[in-house]
Amino acid sequence: MMDGAGRGIQQIERDGDVVLARQMARQLAEEIGFSRAEQALIATAVSELARNIVNYAGSGMIAVTKNLRGRNIGLTITATDDGPGIADLDAAMVDGFSTGNSLGLGLPGTRRIMDEFEISSPPGNGLTVIATKWAFE
Amino acid sequence: MSVRVPILRQGETLISSIQEELSDTEILDLQSRLMEQVVRHNATGVVVDVGALDVLDSFGTRMLCDIASAVQLRGARMCIVGIQPEVAFSMVLLGVTLKDVPTALDLDRGLALLARKG
Numbered sequence: 245m246m247d248g249a250g251r252g253i254q255q256i257e258r259d260g261d262v263v264l265a266r267q268m269a270r271q272l273a274e275e276i277g278f279s280r281a282e283q284a285l286i287a288t289a290v291s292e293l294a295r296n297i298v299n300y301a302g303s304g305m306i307a308v309t310k311n312l313r314g315r316n317i318g319l320t321i322t323a324t325d326d327g328p329g330i331a332d333l334d335a336a337m338v339d340g341f342s343t344g345n346s347l348g349l350g351l352p353g354t355r356r357i358m359d360e361f362e363i364s365s366p367p368g369n370g371l372t373v374i375a376t377k378w379a380f381e
Numbered sequence: 382m383s384v385r386v387p388i389l390r391q392g393e394t395l396i397s398s399i400q401e402e403l404s405d406t407e408i409l410d411l412q413s414r415l416m417e418q419v420v421r422h423n424a425t426g427v428v429v430d431v432g433a434l435d436v437l438d439s440f441g442t443r444m445l446c447d448i449a450s451a452v453q454l455r456g457a458r459m460c461i462v463g464i465q466p467e468v469a470f471s472m473v474l475l476g477v478t479l480k481d482v483p484t485a486l487d488l489d490r491g492l493a494l495l496a497r498k499g
Contacts, residue, residue, distance in 0.1 A: 258404075259404045259405035259406055260404045260406070262404065262405070263402050263403075263404050266402075266436055267402070270435070280467050281466070281467040281470055281471075283435075283467075284435055284436060284465070284467035284468055284470070284471045285467075285470070285471050285474065287435065287436045287471075288436050288437075288438050288471040288472075288475060291436050291438040291440075292438055292439060292475070295405075295438065295439075295440055298405075339476055349439045349475055349476045349477060350439055352476065353439065353474065353475035353476045353477070354475075356474050356475070356476070357471065357474050357475060
C-alpha cells in the first residue's frame with residue numbers, strides 16, 4: 245500500500261498480489277511524473293519481479309520508493325524474498341534461462357527495462373533485486 | 382474477487398474482451414473457458430481484445446500464445462487485437478513477442494483478418 249510519502253509496500257504471496265504490486269507501482273510512477281509509456285515499463289518490471297517471487301520463492305515483498313539523486317527523480321523497485329535464491333546469477337541473467345516453467349525472460353527483461361539493476365543472492369538469504377528507473381528531463 | 386472475462390459469440394467467431402487486469406489464475410480460467418466454447422460452438426475464429434490492459438508481461442504473453450496454439454489445434458484461428466502502444470514497447474524491451482499469433486489494431490480489423498484468411 246502507498247503511504248502518501250512516495251513509498252509503497254506490497255506483500256507477495258499469491259498471484260493476485262502481482263496485480264496489486266503493479267497497480268501500486270503504476271500509481272507511484274504516475275505521481276512522480278513518468279510518461280504513460282514509462283509507467284507501463286515500470287509496471288511490467290514489477291510484474292516480472294513479483295511473479296518470480298510467487299513462482300520461485302513462495303512469499304516475499306515488493307517495495308517501490310521515490311528516489312532523488314541530484315536533480316534527477318526516479319522510482320526504485322526493491323524485490324526481496326526468503327526463497328532458495330539463485331546459485332548461478334550470471335546464468336539467470338541470460339535470456340531463456342529458466343529452472344521453472346517460464347520463458348526465462350523475467351530477470352534479463354527487467355534489466356533491459358530499468359536504468360539500474362542490481363541482483364544479489366547471498367546463500368540462505370533468498371533473492372534481492374533493486375532496480376531504478378530515472379525520469380530524465 | 383475473481384474476474385470472469387465475458388466470451389461473446391458472433392456467428393462462428395468468439396470474441397473475448399479483457400476489461401481489467403487479470404491475475405494468473407484468471408487468465409488460466411479464461412483459457413479453459415475459451416477452449417470449452419470453441420469446442421461447444423465449433424468456432425472457426427477467436428478474437429481476444431487486450432485493449433484495456435496496460436501490462437502484458439512474459440506470463441500473460443505466454444498464456445495468450447498457448448491459447449492461440451490450442452485454438453489452432455482445434456482448426457480455428459485466433460487474433461489478438463488492441464495492444465496499446467506503450468504495452469507493445471514494454472513487450473519488445475522485455476523480449477516477448479507474439480510472432481506466431483496474428484494481431485490487429487482493433488476488433489473490426491481483427492474480425493476482417495480472420496474472415497479474409499478463413
